[in-house]
Amino acid sequence: MKITLAAVLSTRSLLEAGxxxxxxxxxxxxxxxPCESQAFESExxxxxxxxxxxxxxxxxxxxFDSRGRQYSSEEFAAQxxxxxxxxxxxxxFAIGPADGWSPAAKQRADLLLSLGLMTLPHQLARVVVAEQVYRAFTILAGHPYHSGH
Structure with a gap:
C-alpha cells in the first residue's frame, strides 16, 4: 500500500511550515x-x-473535513x-483548501475524516495527519510508540 500525504496550499511558504x-x-x-508528500495549488x-x-x-x-467522522487513534489504525x-x-490523505472542500470533492471522497472540532492551520494539520498515520502503523505493528498514550 502506498501512502500519499497531500494538501491544497495557497502559497509555497505554507508547504515549508512545519x-x-x-x-x-x-x-x-x-x-x-511507501510514503510520499504532494502539494497542490488547487482542489x-x-x-x-x-x-x-x-x-x-x-x-x-x-x-480531512471539519464535518467528517472523528476516530480515536486506535479506530484510525483499525481503518x-x-x-x-x-x-x-x-x-x-488530503487536507483541503482554506475555504473547505467542494461538493464534488466530498462526493469523490471514500471517507471524510475530522481531526477534531477545533480549526487548525494547514501547517499544523499536516504534521498532525502525518503523526497519526505513523501512529496507526506503529499500533498495527505492536510497536511501543503508542503504549504511553
Missing part, C-alpha cells in the same frame, strides 16, 4: 510502507492527480489496517 517535523514523520511512515489539481494515480484499482481518498489487509494499493 517541514522538519512533517518530513520526519514521512520518513518514519516509510519504514512501514481541482489535487482531484485530477488522484484520478491519474489509479492503477488497476481506484485510489482510496480520505479527505488503515483494513485498507492494507483488503489489498488497497494507494491511499491518499
Amino acid at each position: 517541514g522538519r517535523w512533517f518530513d520526519d514523520y514521512v520518513s518514519r511512515i516509510a519504514r512501514y510502507t 481541482k489539481a489535487l482531484l485530477e492527480w488522484i484520478e491519474r494515480q489509479q492503477g488497476r484499482t481506484r485510489a482510496y481518498a480520505i479527505l 488503515v489496517g483494513r485498507l492494507r489487509d483488503e489489498g488497497t494499493q494507494r491511499v491518499v
Whole structure:
C-alpha cells in the first residue's frame, strides 16, 4: 500500500511550515510502507492527480473535513489496517483548501475524516495527519510508540 500525504496550499511558504517535523514523520511512515508528500495549488489539481494515480484499482481518498467522522487513534489504525489487509494499493490523505472542500470533492471522497472540532492551520494539520498515520502503523505493528498514550 502506498501512502500519499497531500494538501491544497495557497502559497509555497505554507508547504515549508512545519517541514522538519512533517518530513520526519514521512520518513518514519516509510519504514512501514511507501510514503510520499504532494502539494497542490488547487482542489481541482489535487482531484485530477488522484484520478491519474489509479492503477488497476481506484485510489482510496480520505479527505480531512471539519464535518467528517472523528476516530480515536486506535479506530484510525483499525481503518488503515483494513485498507492494507483488503489489498488497497494507494491511499491518499488530503487536507483541503482554506475555504473547505467542494461538493464534488466530498462526493469523490471514500471517507471524510475530522481531526477534531477545533480549526487548525494547514501547517499544523499536516504534521498532525502525518503523526497519526505513523501512529496507526506503529499500533498495527505492536510497536511501543503508542503504549504511553
